[in-house]
Amino acid sequence: MAAQNGACKTVLAGSIAKSLLAEVQEGLKTIDRPPRLYGFLANKDPAARMYADWTAKTCKENGFDFILKEVEREDLEDEIRSANNDDDADGMIVYYPVFDSTRDRTLQWTVNMYKDVEGLSPQLISNMYQNIRFLDPPTNLKKSILPCTPLAVIKILEHLHIYNTFLDYGKRLFGRRITVINRSEVVGRPLAALLANDGAEVYSVDVTGVQHFSRGSGLRNQKHEVRDMEGWGLEQCLPISEVVISGVPGDKYKVPTNLIREGAVCINFSSEKNFNPDVKEKASIYVPAIGKVTIVILLRNLLRIVQNRPSTNAPAQEE
Amino acid sequence: MAAQNGACKTVLAGSIAKSLLAEVQEGLKTIDRPPRLYGFLANKDPAARMYADWTAKTCKENGFDFILKEVEREDLEDEIRSANNDDDADGMIVYYPVFDSTRDRTLQWTVNMYKDVEGLSPQLISNMYQNIRFLDPPTNLKKSILPCTPLAVIKILEHLHIYNTFLDYGKRLFGRRITVINRSEVVGRPLAALLANDGAEVYSVDVTGVQHFSRGSGLRNQKHEVRDMEGWGLEQCLPISEVVISGVPGDKYKVPTNLIREGAVCINFSSEKNFNPDVKEKASIYVPAIGKVTIVILLRNLLRIVQNRPSTNAPAQEE
Numbered sequence: 141m142a143a144q145n146g147a148c149k150t151v152l153a154g155s156i157a158k159s160l161l162a163e164v165q166e167g168l169k170t171i172d173r174p175p176r177l178y179g180f181l182a183n184k185d186p187a188a189r190m191y192a193d194w195t196a197k198t199c200k201e202n203g204f205d206f207i208l209k210e211v212e213r214e215d216l217e218d219e220i221r222s223a224n225n226d227d228d229a230d231g232m233i234v235y236y237p238v239f240d241s242t243r244d245r246t247l248q249w250t251v252n253m254y255k256d257v258e259g260l261s262p263q264l265i266s267n268m269y270q271n272i273r274f275l276d277p278p279t280n281l282k283k284s285i286l287p288c289t290p291l292a293v294i295k296i297l298e299h300l301h302i303y304n305t306f307l308d309y310g311k312r313l314f315g316r317r318i319t320v321i322n323r324s325e326v327v328g329r330p331l332a333a334l335l336a337n338d339g340a341e342v343y344s345v346d347v348t349g350v351q352h353f354s355r356g357s358g359l360r361n362q363k364h365e366v367r368d369m370e371g372w373g374l375e376q377c378l379p380i381s382e383v384v385i386s387g388v389p390g391d392k393y394k395v396p397t398n399l400i401r402e403g404a405v406c407i408n409f410s411s412e413k414n415f416n417p418d419v420k421e422k423a424s425i426y427v428p429a430i431g432k433v434t435i436v437i438l439l440r441n442l443l444r445i446v447q448n449r450p451s452t453n454a455p456a457q458e459e
Numbered sequence: 460m461a462a463q464n465g466a467c468k469t470v471l472a473g474s475i476a477k478s479l480l481a482e483v484q485e486g487l488k489t490i491d492r493p494p495r496l497y498g499f500l501a502n503k504d505p506a507a508r509m510y511a512d513w514t515a516k517t518c519k520e521n522g523f524d525f526i527l528k529e530v531e532r533e534d535l536e537d538e539i540r541s542a543n544n545d546d547d548a549d550g551m552i553v554y555y556p557v558f559d560s561t562r563d564r565t566l567q568w569t570v571n572m573y574k575d576v577e578g579l580s581p582q583l584i585s586n587m588y589q590n591i592r593f594l595d596p597p598t599n600l601k602k603s604i605l606p607c608t609p610l611a612v613i614k615i616l617e618h619l620h621i622y623n624t625f626l627d628y629g630k631r632l633f634g635r636r637i638t639v640i641n642r643s644e645v646v647g648r649p650l651a652a653l654l655a656n657d658g659a660e661v662y663s664v665d666v667t668g669v670q671h672f673s674r675g676s677g678l679r680n681q682k683h684e685v686r687d688m689e690g691w692g693l694e695q696c697l698p699i700s701e702v703v704i705s706g707v708p709g710d711k712y713k714v715p716t717n718l719i720r721e722g723a724v725c726i727n728f729s730s731e732k733n734f735n736p737d738v739k740e741k742a743s744i745y746v747p748a749i750g751k752v753t754i755v756i757l758l759r760n761l762l763r764i765v766q767n768r769p770s771t772n773a774p775a776q777e778e
Contacts, residue, residue: 147678149626305620306468306619307744308468314743315721380699401634402634402660402677403633403634421677422677424626424634
């Protein structure tokens with residue numbers, strides 16, 4: 141039953157995080173003081189608390205300053221505005237959900253985009269979907285900030301050589317077919333867009349159906365376009381996908397192993413295990429969790445924000 | 460019609476040959492005198508003459524000795540036997556076809572396997588098909604010699620990062636589907652076997668039909684097995700193959716571009732152009748010819764033969 145010679149390579153997020161951290165450490169040497177991150181905790185969610193503790197620990201271990209601000213949720217919008225104008229705060233993160241409603245979206249939009257380590261500001265989100273990679277065209281020295289979890293997945297795919305560095309930057313996924321199971325606004329949809337913008341054909345799957353994200357034949361378009369795949373399901377997507385990325389919340393959901401293509405690369409970004417153990421009999425590479433990479437991306441984004449800053453505390457309307 | 464932003468990268472064999480030559484140059488430094496190659500020309504074929512001239516030029520430019528021996532074809536078998544026992548000849552190459560019949564096979568078998576730069580000796584061929592990679596198991600210091608053109612294709616795939624070096628050696632094509640059009644004994648069939656032994660699922664296509672070469676689910680077998688794909692043709696193979704390798708002789712044959720998968724890697728090893736120009740609208744990478752790589756592989760094999768030698772001028776029956 142099981143592959144006798146263990147062809148599947150299980151890759152833990154910690155090992156990937158380590159090589160990214162080395163890169164972040166190099167970057168830290170180029171700036172004059174430790175970057176400072178404010179973390180706003182305004183709920184009683186134990187997962188948010190854990191994430192905050194984890195941020196604190198990772199910052200401390202890696203030469204970043206972290207200040208946790210525990211506030212009442214009704215005060216949070218003012219607190220964010222105050223941090224926007226506080227030179228002490230290089231960046232900030234809000235531990236969501238706060239109101240667990242569309243009001244959280246308003247909070248995201250309150251964060252100054254030049255301090256937004258989560259990459260959730262409207263301009264940053266728009267850049268991401270439009271495949272605009274820099275904040276300062278045409279100079280193109282300041283890279284736009286990408287949301288942490290989708291970027292973590294991309295950094296993992298780079299680490300696994302799924303991005304082909306022989307191809308030109310921006311086209312390194314050309315020829316790849318990738319299924320992303322989850323189309324949330326926070327992770328699944330931005331991830332599908334980023335992968336398609338880098339050249340992949342992406343099948344974005346959720347309970348409502350399948351959407352195809354692609355830049356078209358020969359990557360003829362500068363950014364991805366989306367079309368509905370009527371009548372499609374995992375039965376159609378999985379057998380043709382070399383990469384399967386799943387992030388379905390809850391412990392009930394499992395990606396059907398029998399549909400996964402021989403030698404596929406399987407990545408789970410759910411906090412639960414979306415893949416059955418027998419995925420290792422099919423996959424070439426299996427990444428069971430990505431949290432440790434996500435947290436490094438947070439630091440990387442903060443570093444980038446500081447590096448982007450010197451010559452521009454430019455107002456957002458310049459974009 | 461055409462991809463507006465030129466997503467396809469056309470890669471010329473010369474650029475790949477260059478990086479392989481650098482590696483060969485490094486290897487030359489480890490031995491005490493230039494390796495000497497005997498070339499046997501026993502026909503009036505202008506293509507063979509050209510190949511011989513090309514060998515001479517490449518040897519000269521890269522610090523190898525080359526001695527061209529023009530002989531009558533009826534004398535060739537004796538000449539080979541004599542070279543087998545001639546310490547002056549480190550390796551030899553015969554420019555085929557000589558008799559253009561099964562008698563050529565006898566000539567191939569006359570060449571001492573320890574001087575066979577073409578990798579056509581029965582023991583070497585057997586090692587290749589059996590996925591036995593060394594001549595001296597279990598020490599495993601002396602790599603078995605592989606036939607030049609198939610190995611050239613493999614080196615090209617490594618150069619293009621189709622071999623994923625994140626995966627373990629011997630499994631770096633796991634998850635890849637590759638169509639090879641041509642199943643000759645000299646190139647197509649050994650190539651399909653080599654690719655499958657490295658983990659790929661290979662569709663080997665010729666006029667008689669399609670065969671599937673694979674190590675089985677989860678690479679469970681140590682070497683590939685072959686099964687006939689009843690009713691299959693290019694219509695089935697091409698749309699699911701990320702790599703298409705074609706080597707059909709003659710200028711009539713063209714791989715149907717419409718069947719090639721978006722973003723495929725397309726490699727031509729025919730002396731004619733097997734791909735239509737519009738392949739560039741579909742492919743991510745297109746390699747129009749491979750000859751310059753093949754000739755470097757010849758030198759690389761010769762170097763390896765010399766490197767393999769010191770402690771064994773062992774008789775073939777030891778294998």
